[in-house]
Amino acid sequence: QKEVEQNSGPLSVPEGAIASLNCTYSDRVSQSFFWYRQYSGKSPELIMSIYSNGDKEDGRFTAQLNKASQYVSLLIRDSQPSDSATYLCAVNRYDRAAGNKLTFGGGTRVLVKP
Amino acid sequence: NAGVTQTPKFRILKIGQSMTLQCTQDMNHNYMYWYRQDPGMGLKLIYYSVGAGITDKGEVPNGYNVSRSTTEDFPLRLELAAPSQTSVYFCASSYRTSGIEEQFFGPGTRLTVL
Numbered sequence: 656q657k658e659v660e661q662n663s664g665p666l667s668v669p670e671g672a673i674a675s676l677n678c679t680y681s682d683r684v685s686q687s688f689f690w691y692r693q694y695s696g697k698s699p700e701l702i703m704s705i706y707s708n709g710d711k712e713d714g715r716f717t718a719q720l721n722k723a724s725q726y727v728s729l730l731i732r733d734s735q736p737s738d739s740a741t742y743l744c745a746v747n748r749y750d751r752a753a754g755n756k757l758t759f760g761g762g763t764r765v766l767v768k769p
Numbered sequence: 770n771a772g773v774t775q776t777p778k779f780r781i782l783k784i785g786q787s788m789t790l791q792c793t794q795d796m797n798h799n800y801m802y803w804y805r806q807d808p809g810m811g812l813k814l815i816y817y818s819v820g821a822g823i824t825d826k827g828e829v830p831n832g833y834n835v836s837r838s839t840t841e842d843f844p845l846r847l848e849l850a851a852p853s854q855t856s857v858y859f860c861a862s863s864y865r866t867s868g869i870e871e872q873f874f875g876p877g878t879r880l881t882v883l
Contacts, residue, residue, distance in 0.1 A: 700874070
């Protein structure tokens with residue numbers, strides 16, 4: 656079992672619709688969770704972080720965390736063509752010696768069609 | 770602030786050649802990381818550093834070496850390049866030594882070994 660699993664996609668959504676991305680992780684002691692957006696040929700950029708169970712909203716993005724189910728999701732409302740990218744789920748475990756160890760999923764490619 | 774900078778942006782190596790990928794950050798971050806990203810995949814940690822003079826192996830360290838003589842710089846050395854090292858390399862840095870910090874990524878170096 657991979658440590659962080661995502662559906663590779665592509666997830667095709669019409670413009671204006673909601674894109675729903677899922678991520679599961681295996682390490683129960685993971686402490687914080689991140690969604691990065693990566694445009695083709697570019698570096699990852701952080702769009703959402705979540706640390707507690709429940710929902711966190713930021714603009715058109717909502718992250719949802721369920722630690723009991725080891726599940727984190729990202730909703731993109733009113734999807735725009737500019738949202739077309741690969742979305743990487745990252746799970747963090749803090750170790751005093753090593754600092755933060757991010758483990759990334761393989762990413763979900765999202766295509767928003769006009 | 771320039772953030773995290775990486776040089777070169779692109780490089781083609783012949784099998785058996787060596788090179789150093791440069792990474793510099795101007796945010797006074799303690800922690801620095803090197804990742805590689807193969808096509809269609811997530812990021813895998815090669816090496817990391819929790820401060821000047823301290824480095825440790827990540828998930829895929831074979832064929833690489835690092836040093837951290839200053840807070841700002843974290844070069845990655847490839848010895849005896851192999852085709853399996855063809856990848857995009859990202860350097861990242863972070864500051865807070867807790868589970869709720871974020872990592873900032875450089876623009877990446879695209880390396881091809883022929």
